[in-house]
Amino acid sequence: MRSIVLANQKGGVGKTTTAIHLAHGFALAGRRVLLMDLDPQGNASVAVQGMLSEDAPKGPHEWMVPVAERLWLLPSAGGEAVQSGEATIDTGRLQAFVAGLEGEIDVLIVDCPPRMDEWGWAGIQLCEEVIVPVQAEFFSMHGLSQMMSSLEQAAKRYPGKGKLRGVLPTMVDTNEAVAKEILEDLSHNLKGLLLNTVIFRDSCLVEAASHGQSVFVHSPWSKGALCYTELVQEIIDG
Amino acid sequence: MRSIVLANQKGGVGKTTTAIHLAHGFALAGRRVLLMDLDPQGNASVAVQGMLSEDAPKGPHEWMVPVAERLWLLPSAGGEAVQSGEATIDTGRLQAFVAGLEGEIDVLIVDCPPRMDEWGWAGIQLCEEVIVPVQAEFFSMHGLSQMMSSLEQAAKRYPGKGKLRGVLPTMVDTNEAVAKEILEDLSHNLKGLLLNTVIFRDSCLVEAASHGQSVFVHSPWSKGALCYTELVQEIIDG
Numbered sequence: 001m002r003s004i005v006l007a008n009q010k011g012g013v014g015k016t017t018t019a020i021h022l023a024h025g026f027a028l029a030g031r032r033v034l035l036m037d038l039d040p041q042g043n044a045s046v047a048v049q050g051m052l053s054e055d056a057p058k059g060p061h062e063w064m065v066p067v068a069e070r071l072w073l074l075p076s077a078g079g080e081a082v083q084s085g086e087a088t089i090d091t092g093r094l095q096a097f098v099a100g101l102e103g104e105i106d107v108l109i110v111d112c113p114p115r116m117d118e119w120g121w122a123g124i125q126l127c128e129e130v131i132v133p134v135q136a137e138f139f140s141m142h143g144l145s146q147m148m149s150s151l152e153q154a155a156k157r158y159p160g161k162g163k164l165r166g167v168l169p170t171m172v173d174t175n176e177a178v179a180k181e182i183l184e185d186l187s188h189n190l191k192g193l194l195l196n197t198v199i200f201r202d203s204c205l206v207e208a209a210s211h212g213q214s215v216f217v218h219s220p221w222s223k224g225a226l227c228y229t230e231l232v233q234e235i236i237d238g
Numbered sequence: 239m240r241s242i243v244l245a246n247q248k249g250g251v252g253k254t255t256t257a258i259h260l261a262h263g264f265a266l267a268g269r270r271v272l273l274m275d276l277d278p279q280g281n282a283s284v285a286v287q288g289m290l291s292e293d294a295p296k297g298p299h300e301w302m303v304p305v306a307e308r309l310w311l312l313p314s315a316g317g318e319a320v321q322s323g324e325a326t327i328d329t330g331r332l333q334a335f336v337a338g339l340e341g342e343i344d345v346l347i348v349d350c351p352p353r354m355d356e357w358g359w360a361g362i363q364l365c366e367e368v369i370v371p372v373q374a375e376f377f378s379m380h381g382l383s384q385m386m387s388s389l390e391q392a393a394k395r396y397p398g399k400g401k402l403r404g405v406l407p408t409m410v411d412t413n414e415a416v417a418k419e420i421l422e423d424l425s426h427n428l429k430g431l432l433l434n435t436v437i438f439r440d441s442c443l444v445e446a447a448s449h450g451q452s453v454f455v456h457s458p459w460s461k462g463a464l465c466y467t468e469l470v471q472e473i474i475d476g
């Protein structure tokens with residue numbers, strides 16, 4: 001089973017949007033996929049609400065909610081408990097749950113909150129690969145070096161986990177002069193770590209989310225859908 | 239002394255951008271202002287790096303860094319300690335520091351990280367007023383009701399603190415159909431809680447940040463500068 005976590009302690013960089021579309025994209029490409037929502041805010045869970053089908057086949061485990069063909073969701077553990085910050089995470093139990101899915105699921109995609117606390121670290125402990133979405137803007141660049149050193153720490157603490165698969169530029173607005181400058185900086189500073197795919201800004205992604213659907217369902221020929229198709233193709237082969 | 243905190247556990251909604259421009263705007267309008275960076279990521283601290291002037295008059299306290307005329311920064315307590323999540327916050331010490339500034343500072347503006355943990359709560363304990371920036375998009379709406387009930391809890395726990403001054407729509411893109419729909423939903427559902435000012439999407443705000451300057455310095459006649467001027471005018475009178 002392949003396992004990929006979306007992590008970045010900077011907020012609003014497209015972690016949830018990328019997690020949903022990687023998961024749905026892999027399922028459309030024929031893999032059996034579990035999307036795990038480790039953000040107590042539960043944005044990934046609500047963003048696919050419009051796709052849930054009552055009559056879809058149940059998953060290999062009762063916690064898994066069917067979302068689309070070959071795509072299941074493990075909804076956020078958050079909800080009421082989040083108010084008081086009480087929601088805690090039982091990483092051991094999650095690891096046992098994931099181990100039990102070997103052979104039933106081909107790909108695990110995990111969404112995390114914007115912080116490297118017990119929720120953020122749990123995501124990295126569960127997955128072998130990490131994709132770090134970054135907005136082509138200043139604050140994200142500032143936080144990126146911190147994110148990279150958190151991943152180096154993770155590799156030591158949890159051998160075989162948290163290997164950086166690549167950094168993904170998101171919400172790139174070709175009209176913004178700064179975005180071009182930052183993309184050049186990124187490919188210069190990160191050398192081989194930058195993914196080839198660039199996700200352009202597209203309001204269809206915002207609209208799809210407000211309908212609780214993936215963009216592949218809501219507007220399959222949009223710029224956002226094409227960008228994420230390209231990402232799935234880049235990641236699916238290795 | 240007036241005290242305003244920018245809070246929302248949803249990431250990337252414009253907390254830091256709004257904190258910087260409220261602080262600089264109040265200073266330009268003649269108030270003596272302290273911008274306090276309570277986010278260990280320290281984005282507010284780096285975003286005004288380009289404005290720091292060596293020869294500006296020292297502030298009323300040695301921790302305060304002069305940024306512009308009548309504007310000082312209390313830099314983030316984060317830095318190295320954040321890697322391991324060790325940075326902790328001594329709220330008692332911060333409250334004593336703020337109390338000591340009475341008569342020296344007219345306005346305190348506090349930036350917070352995207353979470354209601356010890357850092358998020360410290361910001362609310364320090365301030366009488368809260369402004370909640372929201373992006374006109376789906377995930378922000380979903381988190382808003384959680385944010386509102388956190389504020390109700392805060393009002394009980396810390397009497398006189400954390401009173402909602404208003405909800406501020408940010409990064410509004412008039413081309414996105416969804417944004418108009420959500421703005422209508424917001425003013426319908428929130429009745430008197432929505433501020434009159436709307437902050438439109440403007441790449442000048444992104445560019446200003448990458449130069450470490452406020453938009454009032456970087457591009458004073460931009461859409462972003464005009465929006466934030468309007469916000470300062472709406473808030474300064476009450």
Ligand SMILES: Nc1ncnc2c1ncn2[C@@H]1O[C@H](COP(=O)(O)OP(=O)(O)OP(=O)(O)O)[C@@H](O)[C@H]1O
Pocket residue numbers: 010011012013014015016017018039043112113114170171172199200201202203205206209224247248249250352373375376377
């Ligand atoms: N390529 C894009 N074009 C336009 N809007 C986008 C794009 N990607 C994401 N968005 C929108 O930007 C906002 C932030 O994205 P998202 O919530 O996925 O980020 P996140 O990193 O998961 O945030 P958080 O840190 O709160 O978890 C959302 O409204 C989303 O719909």
Ligand SMILES: Nc1ncnc2c1ncn2[C@@H]1O[C@H](COP(=O)(O)OP(=O)(O)OP(=O)(O)O)[C@@H](O)[C@H]1O
Pocket residue numbers: 009010011012114135137138139248249250251252253254255256277281350351352408409410437438439440441443444447462
């Ligand atoms: N009105 C706007 N138009 C265009 N870009 C904006 C606007 N406001 C903020 N931004 C950009 O959007 C990104 C997110 O804003 P910002 O970092 O202020 O949000 P935040 O809520 O403080 O994020 P975090 O949750 O990580 O603390 C930044 O790149 C910022 O420059």
Ligand SMILES: [Mg+2]
Pocket residue numbers: 015016017039043112113
């Ligand atoms: Mg998210």
Ligand SMILES: [Mg+2]
Pocket residue numbers: 253254255277281349350351
């Ligand atoms: Mg911020």
